[in-house]
Amino acid sequence: EVQLLESGGGLAQPGGSLRLSCAASGFTFSNNAMYWVRQAPGKGLEWVSSIGSDGNTFYTDSVKGRFTISRDNSKSTLFLQMSSLRPDDTAVYYCAKDAGYSAIDYWGQGTLVTVSS
Amino acid sequence: QSVLTQPPSVSAAPGQKVTISCSGSSSNIGNNYVSWYQQLPGTAPKLLIYDNDKRPSGIPDRFSGSKSGTSATLGITGLQTGDEADYYCGTWDSSLSAGVFGGGTKLTVL
Numbered sequence: 001e002v003q004l005l006e007s008g009g010g011l012a013q014p015g016g017s018l019r020l021s022c023a024a025s026g027f028t029f030s031n032n033a034m035y036w037v038r039q040a041p042g043k044g045l046e047w048v049s050s051i052g053s054d055g056n057t058f059y060t061d062s063v064k065g066r067f068t069i070s071r072d073n074s075k076s077t078l079f080l081q082m083s084s085l086r087p088d089d090t091a092v093y094y095c096a097k098d099a100g101y102s103a104i105d106y107w108g109q110g111t112l113v114t115v116s117s
Numbered sequence: 118q119s120v121l122t123q124p125p126s127v128s129a130a131p132g133q134k135v136t137i138s139c140s141g142s143s144s145n146i147g148n149n150y151v152s153w154y155q156q157l158p159g160t161a162p163k164l165l166i167y168d169n170d171k172r173p174s175g176i177p178d179r180f181s182g183s184k185s186g187t188s189a190t191l192g193i194t195g196l197q198t199g200d201e202a203d204y205y206c207g208t209w210d211s212s213l214s215a216g217v218f219g220g221g222t223k224l225t226v227l
Contacts, residue, residue: 013150035216037162037216037218043118044205044218044220044221045154045156045162045205045206045218045220045221046218047215047216047217047218048218058214058215058216059215060213060215060216061213061215069226074130093200094161094162094204099152099164099167099173100167100168101149101150101152101167101168101209102152102207102208102209102216103150103152103164103167103207103209104154104162104167105162105164105173107161107162107163107166108161109161110161
């Protein structure tokens with residue numbers, strides 16, 4: 001059974017940093033691209049970042065230069081290092097697994113990030 | 118403002134059929150596969166359709182997907198009250214080099 005378990009969310013001050021982790025199990029982690037998708041309170045889904053099985057990374061414009069996605073295949077873990085946080089980064093952040101051609105077949109339960117002073 | 122455009126809401130009676138549209142451009146829907154997701158209140162999204170028109174195992178054939186040019190459509194037949202949810206389309210945008218989602222459509226089963 002595929003499981004994605006996020007951690008690391010919480011309260012951060014504007015300009016601060018947080019590191020999200022996603023522990024994956026139930027599939028060959030190293031063979032799959034992975035994603036971070038976020039959802040602000042009461043809003044829609046927003047694609048944040050992806051990392052391929054080859055390590056190639058992509059970001060939405062609003063987080064470029066502030067967020068860094070990475071993966072540790074030896075530990076089947078996905079990360080999102082977030083810095084220079086802004087109030088509009090407040091959202092539930094989902095870790096997600098690629099199903100091919102940018103579709104997402106498994107989602108974690110999400111971790112809430114709140115950016116506020 | 119989302120790159121992909123969906124109607125904010127649709128509604129229909131139980132047992133009826135509804136379609137949800139997703140409009141994009143040649144840089145996204147026009148040249149990439151589309152997927153559709155269902156998000157029930159308070160839960161993570163769930164994949165309904167991938168590669169424009171394919172259903173994952175366990176998704177009933179009441180759900181269907183299609184694509185034509187720069188638009189895609191999700192169809193749901195035999196509506197049930199349990200289908201009340203938010204629905205999102207998604208794809209890759211080759212110009213942005215990023216994934217994109219529609220703004221979401223809230224389905225109400227009257």
